[in-house]
Structure formats: C-alpha cells, structure tokens
Amino acid sequence: xxxxxxxxxxxxxxxxxxxxxxxxxxxxxxxxxxxxxxxxxxxxxxxxxxxxxxxxxxxxxxxxxxxxxxxxxxxxxxxxxxxxxxxxxxxxxxxxxxxxxxxxxxxxxxxxxxxxxxxxxxxxxxxxxxxxxxxxxxxxxx
Amino acid sequence: xxxxxxxxxxxxxxxxxxxxxxxxxxxxxxxxxxxxxxxxxxxxxxxxxxxxxxxxxxxxxxxxxxxxxxxxxxxxxxxx
Numbered sequence: 001x002x003x004x005x006x007x008x009x010x011x012x013x014x015x016x017x018x019x020x021x022x023x024x025x026x027x028x029x030x031x032x033x034x035x036x037x038x039x040x041x042x043x044x045x046x047x048x049x050x051x052x053x054x055x056x057x058x059x060x061x062x063x064x065x066x067x068x069x070x071x072x073x074x075x076x077x078x079x080x081x082x083x084x085x086x087x088x089x090x091x092x093x094x095x096x097x098x099x100x101x102x103x104x105x106x107x108x109x110x111x112x113x114x115x116x117x118x119x120x121x122x123x124x125x126x127x128x129x130x131x132x133x134x135x136x137x138x139x140x141x142x
Numbered sequence: 143x144x145x146x147x148x149x150x151x152x153x154x155x156x157x158x159x160x161x162x163x164x165x166x167x168x169x170x171x172x173x174x175x176x177x178x179x180x181x182x183x184x185x186x187x188x189x190x191x192x193x194x195x196x197x198x199x200x201x202x203x204x205x206x207x208x209x210x211x212x213x214x215x216x217x218x219x220x221x222x
Contacts, residue, residue: 031222048152049221050214052198078221090222110222118193119221120152132153133220135187 002058002076004051009077009088018073023095027102029110031090033083037133041126047080047089050118054078061112065094069101074109078119089121143168146175147212154217158183172196173203175213191218 011030018026033045062074074094083089092110096102124130143166150158158179167178172194180186193216194201207213 047221050151050216053195053200053214054221057200114222115219117219117221118151118195118216119219120217121220122152132217134191134218135153135220 002055002062002078004049004054004078004080006079006081009079009091011088011091011093014075014077014091015093017075018093018095020073020095022071022097023073024097025099025102026093026095027099027106028091028093029106030088031110033085033087033089035085037123040123042085042123043126044085044124045083045089046122046124046130047078047083048120048122049078049080051080054117054119057116057118058113061109061116064112065105065109068108069094069096069105072096072101072105074105076109076113078113078117080119144207144209144211146207146210148175148179149212149214150179151215152217154185154187154215157185169207171203172201172205172207172213175207176203176215179215187217192216193219 035042065074066072072094077091079089092106094102094105121133122130146167147164149162155161167175169175176189189203195214196211
C-alpha cells in the first residue's frame with residue numbers, strides 16, 4: 001500500500017500494520033526535513049505530487065520489491081504540502097522472514113521512490129529565496 | 143495540427159504561468175509537444191531528466207500523440 005497525505009505521518013501506527021506471525025524482521029526508513037542543502041540554510045520544504053500517477057508508480061515499486069523478496073510486506077506514505085524542519089516527509093516500512101531481505105527491500109523501495117514518483121519539492125531558504133530541488137535552471141531563476 | 147491539452151507541474155507550471163492549457167500543435171510524439179511548449183514559454187530545460195505521461199499513463203518522449211490527448215509534463219522529480 002502506498003498513500004499520499006497532508007497529515008502528519010504516524011510511524012508507530014504504520015509499523016503495527018506490518019506485524020506478521022511469519023515475519024522475523026522489520027525495517028523502516030523515515031526521510032526528515034533538514035535545515036540545510038548544498039550550502040543553503042533551509043527553513044521549510046514544500047512538496048507537490050501528481051497523486052494519481054504517484055500512487056500507480058508507487059504500487060509498481062512495491063510489487064517489484066515483493067517479487068524480488070518473497071513473503072515481504074511493504075507500505076509507504078509520502079507527505080505533500082508545506083513541511084517544517086524535523087517533520088517526516090516519507091516513511092517506508094517492510095517486514096519479512098529474515099533481516100537481509102528487510103534491509104534490502106527497504107533500501108530498494110526508498111531509492112526507487114525518489115527517482116520515479118512524480119513528486120517535487122521546493123526549498124524555502126533563510127535569505128527569502130526558494131528553489132525547486134534537482135532543477136538547476138529553475139534554481140537560478142528563482 | 144492536433145488539439146492537445148498540456149498539464150504543467152511544479153516549476154513547469156510556475157514558468158508557464160498556468161497549470162493547464164489546450165494547444166493546437168503540429169506534433170507526432172510527446173517530444174514534439176514538449177518542444178512546442180518550450181518555444182511557447184521560452185523554456186530551455188532539457189527533456190533528458192524530465193518525464194512525460196499521456197492520458198495518465200507514463201510514456202516515453204517518442205510515444206505518439208493523438209488528437210484530444212492530455213500530455214502531462216513532469217520536471218525533474220525529487221521525492222523523499
């Protein structure tokens with residue numbers, strides 16, 4: 001299951017959904033908003049997503065992970081809207097029979113999500129400027 | 143000429159000043175539509191690290207477009 005939300009992510013609640021009597025391992029990843037990027041002081045981050053395709057593509061990634069690592073349970077939640085420093089922007093959790101698969105599957109999912117989902121983030125800097133991440137020309141014109 | 147609805151996201155939307163517009167374009171592929179919007183909005187972002195979808199399905203730049211299609215232009219993504 002993958003879901004987009006404007007509400008605060010509740011990792012503990014999400015983790016419970018992965019409990020499985022056959023699982024001996026759980027691995028979770030939380031992406032947090034940090035206060036700096038590439039030498040700029042960052043005040044907050046604004047996330048925009050095209051939800052219909054973010055969900056479709058996200059489900060594909062979870063299905064790929066389940067195919068690579070049998071008996072895997074995997075969930076993901078991604079925030080949209082304005083986020084403050086320290087907030088959780090993305091949560092990925094997996095459970096599986098053994099830890100190797102759990103570590104690898106979690107890593108696979110977050111790495112793929114970052115490069116495939118139609119999600120964009122705009123950094124708001126302390127100097128009053130802002131810029132879209134991964135977009136050099138845009139940052140220059142901001 | 144084909145009537146194509148184009149949807150812009152994130153920095154593309156800010157650059158175009160609109161989220162969506164319907165254009166009459168001489169286009170065979172998604173790349174042709176992208177280049178037409180670049181001429182229209184004087185944008186120079188290379189397509190290499192951008193993505194495109196047609197009618198809510200992820201596509202390639204050489205995917206053909208048809209009359210009435212909606213082409214979604216995605217600037218470089220940055221989730222997580």
